[in-house]
Amino acid sequence: MTLLEQKGEASAHLPVEHHQGPTGYYRWLSSTDHKVIGKNYMYTSLVFMLIAGLMAMLIRTQLASPNSTFVSQQTYNELFTIHGSMMLYLFAGPFAFGGFANYLIPLQIGAPDMAFPRLNALSYWLYLTGGITMLLGFFTASGAAAFGWVGYAPLSSSTNSPGAGPDLWIVSIALVGFSGIFTGVNLVTTIFYLRAPGMTMFRMPIFTWNMLVTGLLILIAFPVLTAALIMLYADRHFGTHVYSVKGGGSPVLWQNLFWFFGHPEVYILALPFFGMVSEIFPVFSKKPIFGYKGLVFATLAIAGLSTGVWAHHMFTTGTVLLPFFSALSLLIAVPTGIKIFTWIGTMWGGQLDFKAPLTWAVGFIVAFTMGGITGVFLASPPIDFATHDTYFVVAHFHQVLFGTTIFAGFAGFFFWFPKLTGRMYREKLAKLQFWLVFIGFNLTFLPQYLLGLRGMPRRIAVYATTDHFTFLNRLSTAGAYLTAIGFVVFLVNMWVSWRSPIKAPDNPWDGHALEWATSSPPPSHNFHKVPPIRSNRPTWDMNHPEHADGRVMTAAELSREVLD
């Protein structure tokens, strides 16, 4: 027994029943266990996603015919505002960094919990409270906020958008913002300080790497948003003039602050999902990830660049230095492209086992590649002048965001479902859901590129027969309904898995990272025994010693490593 292993095993040999605590509903409410909080986050964000998805159905129904009066223009503006706000603030981010990261990071690095378990619980409750606060906007006299998820000043001022609905929107995002900041602190601290012995930085799974970078980006971006929101609230209620021309303020300042948050936010939403598929491709190819270090550096490059591209959302304001923001925005395509080639390289020469997680992950590559390529168009200011605020942009960011959060998100969800629940999902239903959503998704968003190029602005509630937008909008609506049927299949899958469970083995996929070395679901302190960590896939090394990445170390190497 080596010194290193003794150290690793000692920390993992905590008494199992030591922290069992309360059970049932009270356990869900009071727990500071990262696994319980992670699951709370995941299920809550999925519910928010389904609610926001229903709003999307109403939006698409309104747009299915010209001069539509299915909902009023006011209601329409509220619907797309809250649809976007819920999807971005309440689903995409929290699903990833509240749900998956919370659940998986301690498991992947061999830690018993997050660094600050109570702060973690506070994060969740702030998030839930914030989410409910946002929805309450619909029950106020003024209705919910109706100025888009970006809340541009001065449309969001007390003159242009009076009432409690917009206030609730501001407060809810501030709450969710604080929740995100606390989660960011927790993630970064956990990854830096709680790694098991042997888990060096370059042995961390790619998902953990991506969550570290995401955590840092959260700490860069979210405080700016929260500060901007507080100033907006002060403008509305305390007579300040930060964003109003009359008092010497500047409406463009809001756009700068918002997008300084907003663009890193796009990568805060994307990186975790890149991390998930980077776990999935190797496992279902029976190969290690291709170009591990390249992938890590690509992630760091994306993070660095993402803080310098915010004004590409503002090309048409006439207030920004176009070549600078254009160059950086175009450049970000390079590390993103590296990732795509890395995933293809991982599958190259493998034994691809098309279980649901791999199928969904491939769907992600398809969607994300299309969305990424059209993003390059928008990084070019003249092309952006022609397409800004049209359905071309709507199609682009839905391909990117739906591609990541839904395709990669469900790849991850099905991949880790056995670990989360100790049960298997139904493979056939997961595949059926995939095909419905994949066809529906493309049918929804591909026509929108053409609509945008033909001049349909986003956020319009009505269009005329003479605009000739009807046919493409009908296709898009049909696609949206098909996608919705896909999600009904998902609910059926969950129902069946709940009512007639099939027990999941501890390591159903021959997984690579540490979470597959413990039981499904893991005990309250995660590990009875942590296998030796000699590479970035310790569970694989343990199960396939003849193909192990980590070789057995000499005594000299070992003592050097322990000293480090």
Place this chain on the structure above:
Amino acid sequence: MKRSTIKTARAEGNSPASRRVRWGAKLAGLAVGSVALAGCSPAFGAYRGATTQGRSTFHLFQGFAITAIFVGGITFGLLFFVLLRYRKKSDAIPKQRHSNVKIEILYTVIPILIVVGLFFFTVKVENKVDALNPSPNVKVTVTAFQWGWKFYYPATNTTVIGSIKHYPQLVLPEGETTAITLVSQDVVHGFYIPAFNFSRYALPGFVNHFDFTPTSAGTYIGRCSQLCGLYHSEMLFSVKVLSAQQFQSWTSSQAGKVTA
């Protein structure tokens, strides 16, 4: 397809560097052209641009579209090859390859070169589109408000004001340069003429300037592109491009008038 590629090339200058890239674009276009573009309109769904500025933007868009089809084709080609070729055949464990530095450098350097090329043309076209003529033939001040547009011709003191009930018309001369001064009276609006391949925010407290040189007479729709409140969808206007002569007689007939 071929014709449009050549048109793109013509619009993009004659320096040796751009000629080389042009050849690249032509070859790329031809390589994928026959298969991928069969049945596609060479405009790729976009407007060809009814101004000299919009025309340049269209050509840039075409260049981007060809590059996109090329890059997308290679990426999807590799992806689908892998998906078909490496389906699971046995339980044997494949070769555990961790990296291949040559390939990694290749898929880093080639995208950088592509991006540099795209940036080069972007800046060229951007300078054209954003160029301001020091002595424009016509000046118009456009004021956006909730929910309509006001067009003011200072030379003849002509004002056209619209609303959501009555869409105003912006009249421009063909073949001459009109300098637009764009402001907003209340919230942020987007002055957007799809057929011109152009939009610009109308910002409160900030004045925007840009030029149009229309190339073909006709009537085009204009819209508000940036969400501006309740009747955002109905904040429309039309643009009528007249021959220089017709424009002259229109301005003299409208001198000093306010149309609402």
